[in-house]
Amino acid sequence: MADPTITLSASSIAENLQDRTLIGVLSVANGANGETFTYSLTGSLSDRFEIVGNQLFAKAGYPFDFEAMSSLDITISAESNTTGGTDVADKSFRLSVTDVNEAPTDILLSKAIVSETAKAGTEIGLLTAVDPDRPEVSAAVMPTFTLLDNAGGRFQIVDGKLVVAEGATFDFETAPSLQIKVKVTDAGSLNFEKTLTINVTDVSEIGGSSRNEKLKGTESADVINGGAGNDWIWGLGGDDVINGGAGKDILYGGAGADTFVFDTPFKKGHFDQIRDFKSGEDKIQFDLNALKSFKVKAGKSDLLAFGKKGGKPDDKGGKPDKGGKPEKKSSVGLDKVFKEGKLEKKFFTIGTTSKDGNDFVVYNKKNGTVYLDVDGSGSAKPIEILKVKPGTTVLFDDFLFI
Numbered sequence: 017m018a019d020p021t022i023t024l025s026a027s028s029i030a031e032n033l034q035d036r037t038l039i040g041v042l043s044v045a046n047g048a049n050g051e052t053f054t055y056s057l058t059g060s061l062s063d064r065f066e067i068v069g070n071q072l073f074a075k076a077g078y079p080f081d082f083e084a085m086s087s088l089d090i091t092i093s094a095e096s097n098t099t100g101g102t103d104v105a106d107k108s109f110r111l112s113v114t115d116v117n118e119a120p121t122d123i124l125l126s127k128a129i130v131s132e133t134a135k136a137g138t139e140i141g142l143l144t145a146v147d148p149d150r151p152e153v154s155a156a157v158m159p160t161f162t163l164l165d166n167a168g169g170r171f172q173i174v175d176g177k178l179v180v181a182e183g184a185t186f187d188f189e190t191a192p193s194l195q196i197k198v199k200v201t202d203a204g205s206l207n208f209e210k211t212l213t214i215n216v217t218d219v220s221e222i223g224g225s226s227r228n229e230k231l232k233g234t235e236s237a238d239v240i241n242g243g244a245g246n247d248w249i250w251g252l253g254g255d256d257v258i259n260g261g262a263g264k265d266i267l268y269g270g271a272g273a274d275t276f277v278f279d280t281p282f283k284k285g286h287f288d289q290i291r292d293f294k295s296g297e298d299k300i301q302f303d304l305n306a307l308k309s310f311k312v313k314a315g316k317s318d319l320l321a322f323g324k325k326g327g328k329p330d331d332k333g334g335k336p337d338k339g340g341k342p343e344k345k346s347s348v349g350l351d352k353v354f355k356e357g358k359l360e361k362k363f364f365t366i367g368t369t370s371k372d373g374n375d376f377v378v379y380n381k382k383n384g385t386v387y388l389d390v391d392g393s394g395s396a397k398p399i400e401i402l403k404v405k406p407g408t409t410v411l412f413d414d415f416l417f418i
Contacts, residue, residue: 117204165197279303359415
């Protein structure tokens with residue numbers, strides 16, 4: 017016959033228990049029929065448990081932490097309640113601590129600084145979550161980050177990174193810091209929210225006048241405004257914002273990712289030249305208000321088509337109305353055709369003339385000139401709006417509208 021031995025009906029205990037919890041039932045196998053036993057605990061962890069009758073309980077106020085201790089050992093003794101009863105040896109039991117999902121407890125941002133001149137897509141910092149279930153991890157591993165407050169549309173989250181959103185502008189003088197609110201959700205749908213502060217760094221601002229001038233930036237990020245003269249402007253180092261203003265200006269961005277701003281109404285023969293434009297790094301930014309004077313003949317259905325992916329204006333006289341007559345067309349500014357953000361590919365072409373009815377921006381790579389074609393079809397004479405070095409690569413997504 018086998019020796020008597022203590023048994024426990026359970027082999028695990030859940031982590032984070034706060035209340036008194038039944039773990040399992042104790043018994044003695046191979047004892048005498050009808051024999052009862054009194055059980056007791058020994059060992060370093062005995063103060064965390066108690067035995068009532070033949071039931072093993074975890075005491076209240078002693079939660080176990082899977083991350084700190086994934087298993088534990090307890091030793092139990094059994095003494096027969098019968099005089100001269102069965103002699104049972106003490107026995108150790110290993111209880112595994114089961115992992116229970118816990119909500120994240122903090123959100124960290126590796127860097128919380130943005131320059132006044134930061135452009136769309138600029139990375140601010142990497143978001144990470146502090147989660148009791150595992151060490152600090154990035155969004156690519158487990159949690160999902162969501163912006164509850166994006167500081168007026170200035171920021172977005174891409175692949176776990178906080179980046180500058182399209183159309184975002186920053187001004188240290190009016191808002192030296194901005195606040196965002198981020199929520200992190202783990203794989204078990206538990207979440208945590210936190211407000212983070214993003215500090216805006218001041219950028220040197222250099223202004224011209226109505227005279228013809230030569231303006232130079234610094235090796236850091238600068239904002240340079242040329243004024244009304246025919247200026248020469250050098251951004252030098254840093255991610256600069258260069259605005260020639262009115263007049264015919266010669267612009268050099270220099271090193272860094274520079275933004276060339278055009279926010280004054282265009283005049284025939286008055287266009288700036290960008291001598292060192294770098295596609296994919298620099299940006300050409302138009303203020304939509306500067307395009308109001310360029311009129312497009314279009315009906316309502318044409319304008320709706322402009323706003324749709326792949327849409328083209330009706331070049332056959334407009335959609336007939338209910339009376340069978342062609343839809344009446346009226347003049348609208350190009351500011352109503354383009355939308356804030358990147359230039360849509362359907363409005364751009366490379367060549368000497370427009371290729372279809374909505375090529376409003378034409379880039380002649382051979383001579384380096386960017387034109388506005390007000391009818392989008394090439395039937396009207398295009399208007400020169402800026403020039404780059406001949407042969408320079410310029411693509412549709414190099415243009416921004418604000």
